Amino acid sequence: MAVNNNGVDMCYNVQTVVDDKHSLIVDTNVINNPTDHGQLSEMGKRAKEVFEVENIIALADKGYYNADDLKKCEKENITTYVSKQVFSNSTGEREFYSDRFKYDKEKDVYVCPAGYELKCTRKTPIKEDTKYIEYANYEACSKCQYKDKCTTSKQGRRIKRCIDQDFLDLVDERTAKNKELYKRRQMIVEQPFGTIKRGWGLSYFLTRGLESVKTKISLAFLAYKMKRVINILGIKEIIKRLEELLYSSNLYTLHINTY
Template sequence: MRYIEDIHRKSKIVFPEYIDDYITEDNPVRMIDAFVDTLDIVELGFKNAVPQKKGRPGYNPKYLLKLYIYGYMNKITSSRKLEKATQTNIELIFKYFVSLLNEWDLFGKEIVAVDGSKFRACNSKKNNFSTKNLNRKIKYLEEKIEKYMIEIEKNDNTELSTAKPTKEEIQSKIKELKERKTRYEAYKKEIEKGDTKEISTIDPESRLMAVNNNGIDVCYNVQTIVDSKYKLVVDCDVINNPTDHGMLSKMTTSAKEIFEVEKLKALADKGYYNAEDFKKMRRTGSYNLCFKQIFSNATGESDFYLDKFKYDKEENMYICPIGEKLYFRRQKPIDENTKKIVYQNFAACGKCDFKDKCTKDKRGRRVRRSIDQDFLDRVDQRTAENKELYKQRQMIVEHPFGTIKRGLGMTYFLTKGMPSAKMEISFAFLASDFVNIT
């Protein structure tokens, strides 16, 4: 059997007559070309959307936009070009594309899934400051300044060696340390005003967040809502709150407006478990499936986790894992929106052989029940009854994140500020939806 023969470099070849013949019929660039041609670039705020009458002719902004979308789909990005692109309304372009997908009947409009993922911001951890690390840095600088002052005093009283730093060099170091200390103290005062709990000096809107493998980084929290039919992103948002609380109803409402439907079934993970948000969902006619978090006790003994305490509604009390009764004591406000009902029985706890496994409180175990717990119990029951439907959540919503992180190579932001980050992620999900439909 012969090998596949290649074309000899001195052979004559006949090229296609038209450039378009080089492009296969199913190539994604045809979809990009058709989509961008439908956009009104004047309305979208593109610079040079109308050609200038004088001077050298420029490139058509539509051509550049087509090139950029294609580049994003193939892991080719440029931070400078991207920064310039975010000055136009990329978010609106994404929403227009979603409306086209809606017209083409590519959304199921019944089941959606909501999820969030942390993307590293354009701000390193060393340029992020909180009260805790500022106190540590200021203390370190004070110790260094004191050490240098002692060194100057020693140099004044003894013969200097040529190997040691001179008095002028030490004074220069002290000046530098004092300037840094002054800067840190200014950051600390700004935090103490109460407007923010941390300061990021490169991208002021970014925040320190927990990421994978118990690490932390300066990030934005990217939110998506994805339709179940073809795993297409319906809408996205960028927030600097590390938690997902409050975003379930917001993202679902956005999807309802796009779909023009009265209700949706929304699937979400434990990070979205929030009574106030669930109530908003109910008021708007939609309902959610969301498993609750299981919180450990202070000792870490799983046999005495909160879920092991059974509530008796008729008697309004809790029964602990070994059968003792915890009675209602008071209602305790946690914050302006949250109140907890406290149950306890210190007399029983005082003589319990398992007290050290149950709590670290010397008096005994306290169980706190939300005033919305009856409502949350109904949500829990509904979720438990629809486990098979809930299992689809990961397959629906984590697919687009996998596409842009692994397929398109986007794991961090190139631009600064929440508006620019939102435009950048809109580009990414626009490319993701293109990938999924082509």
């Protein structure tokens, strides 16, 4: 997988689910996809299976902001709070970023910062995998005094609207209304990665192949979880619970001496 990280790296994409109460890793997976698109619903379903619940809340960064995947989450009763992608334009003028163009649902037009209306120019997606509808008003752009700040295109500015934008607006609204909840995302999910990558120095793998990397990362996460459980419960409580588990399972009793 090629990743732009001040250069090009060949690496794997490690997916994790972390619980918000104890920062324990619930589940993990390793893929070789260059993006996180399509992974939120999959990891959410795996977390539901672990917890044996019907509904779950998922906090994720903008890398998971994908309409198809977020719709799958809704069908799986996974309530998502996801940061949307950063807006921009070709000139770098923030005043004319695409989020400054306001959509009028009744008229089906976008109103630009200069007050002109951009009308729909393509009613259906160009390609099957291009799920956007284009809006433009080249005549207005040709006489607009802000054209050079708005776009570098000779024709004029175009705005692309996802065909699932109404659904994405609901996700955006839900996330915006729960800022305090969403702020916890970084504290929850980044702790294991910070500990393992920075604290333990596991920032790269000394093995090759997807299955070998999965084994390596599983061992690292197992060690992390063991340390977390020891910090949360303590050695004596862990031994007590293990003995109770063995008794209830009609297995032999485990005796461990602590010094």
